[in-house]
Amino acid sequence: MMSLQYKNKEAYPLTVTIYDVAREANVSMATVSRVVNGNQNVKPATRKKVLEVIERLEYRPNAVARGLASKKTTTVGVIIPDISNNIYAEAARGIEDIATMYRYNIILANSDQNEEKELTLLDTMYGKQVDGIVMMSDAVTPKLHQSMDHSPVPIVLAGTVDESNQFASVNIDYFQASYEAVQMLIANGHKRIAFVSGPLHNTINSKFKLEAYKKALSDARLEIDEQLILPEEGSYDSGIEAWETVMTLEQPPTAFFAGSDELAIGIVHGAQDNGYKVPEDIEVISFENSKLARMVRPQLTSVVLPLYDIGAVAMRLLTKIMNKEEIEDQEVIIPHRIEVRKSVKKND
Amino acid sequence: MMSLQYKNKEAYPLTVTIYDVAREANVSMATVSRVVNGNQNVKPATRKKVLEVIERLEYRPNAVARGLASKKTTTVGVIIPDISNNIYAEAARGIEDIATMYRYNIILANSDQNEEKELTLLDTMYGKQVDGIVMMSDAVTPKLHQSMDHSPVPIVLAGTVDESNQFASVNIDYFQASYEAVQMLIANGHKRIAFVSGPLHNTINSKFKLEAYKKALSDARLEIDEQLILPEEGSYDSGIEAWETVMTLEQPPTAFFAGSDELAIGIVHGAQDNGYKVPEDIEVISFENSKLARMVRPQLTSVVLPLYDIGAVAMRLLTKIMNKEEIEDQEVIIPHRIEVRKSVKKND
């Protein structure tokens, strides 16, 4: 059975166009266009008359026709790895909120951080004539770089580093933030600190978190043990696995720097399930601070990765570029901080 | 400074149209249109020639123009309460995956379950000429109902009940699922079972979960105590609050039926933080089964709410309706089950 809504085709209302409004209001369609677009060159009386007809006929401008004529769609493309992953969802919400604020809609697509999909999606977005694109990706590969270079519309990277520094982007200082996190662990006297990073094909993990981890250790004259560097996926289960892997070592670590909250929780549970206490026996610091961080015992001490803000600022930046406003700096660095909770011992 | 990408306006590539391709290939634009749209009435040699030119000129059909001419945008609108909420994100992913499979893109928007926003968003979607809409909402209010009734395009409700049974929808049997959950607690001997529902303005909470809770109790000849019914928000903190509220009662409950995983985790932590053991002292069953359910100790026993599937099936249903295929049943009920873990004692 067809949808009750549309049992009979007549149920689909025929669209009323700007011509219909014009005719009913005894003005030209240009005038209707003006009142619809808030152009001031319309006599108040005329505007009122038109507005009434619009109301009566339930006229709704056809955004597609408008887009064709004006070459603006008031739509931006958003390409993210995976919306079902909390961190991207958070960013997406930031993007959408600001987009809404500036009257844009977003076309959202998941890339699964698959280069091929990313390229296809960019092409799709270009074809759909979006006015701009916000992109989140693990790494700006050469092919990606090339496609973005040829983009007919502005692109802003969110939470994504472009090593060529050629595109607008919004990030935090991942290196510094990671350095501070590891330092916090070092300050608590740990000599064996594991780094459960998340995939190393992600530029942020490989070039910033990892490098910062190494630097913090060597600055403190601590040995860098490759066995303590675990490039797992970002999931909860890989956190548990990482724990298991590393605790079979002759000299297991006493502290962990985890690349994400899920990873950190996996580690915490791995420890607790095996009779270790956090933070008494094992200390863990995370890098994310999603709401999950408070939903474990002990609650996680974590570097704050302000995903919502990153998304929001990226979108704001995009509106400026689309609007051809002057941009002070196209590479925005948002301040970060560490939220201290219970998975690391107080040190004062 | 402007984006490096576009230092000079010439950097914006001028768009190549179907005419350009036609001219270069010495054919009419109709022929180009045919090869682009896979029409078979083109000689292979001609097709090849056109394809080459398309490649060389990097021609990309303008989806906006196409949309205007064909009255199809291959875009569907998705209205959900909040993408940063895991359950909606999960559903969104299901929707997007199937949409991609059928070559649709999605315009995603957050309504914050605010009726006004929902109405505005519907109007926006209509204006953008989406080919269909997937909607998730707390409740189909009269106004919403009316707007949807006048929709120029098909709408499918996902995880949302429409009491008028007038729209296509995809759900599970919330009543039955809830009944089973409460029964499980009753079977374990509990006489005082609290129901921490989530907001009651949500139809699913008020009409199904709550009713099922009451029915399960009365069927077991247990007293229904209004003090044990807690319409909190769905958040972790409200779970903790619910715990605190209810444990001050003279006869506190010994088991909880929680409307969501976050709520359940809040309750578990509330209990644990106060020296109670789960499930020894307190049993908790949740309704959601997100990945969170496994990320607590004890892991949550939970009714499985298959959000991804609900989204995917809703989108699939929508494609059928958009395609004017015959629909067996426009109100789809997906099977549910209860995932048994550790927050409820084994009973055999």
Added chain:
DNA sequence: CACCTTTGCGTTCACGGTAAAGATTTTTAA
């Protein structure tokens, strides 16, 4: 071989707006 189908391709117009240019009316001011 006359005639009817297909196949392959070109012409033309509609889609529903925007915006520039031109026309008309109203206002301002000498």
Added chain:
DNA sequence: TTAAAAATCTTTACCGTGAACGCAAAGGTG
């Protein structure tokens, strides 16, 4: 009063594509 200026409105040329329609060439049929 009246012409120039300003305000308001109409005309019209697109925007890039799909699709109906038309027509010629090729293939089939009896």
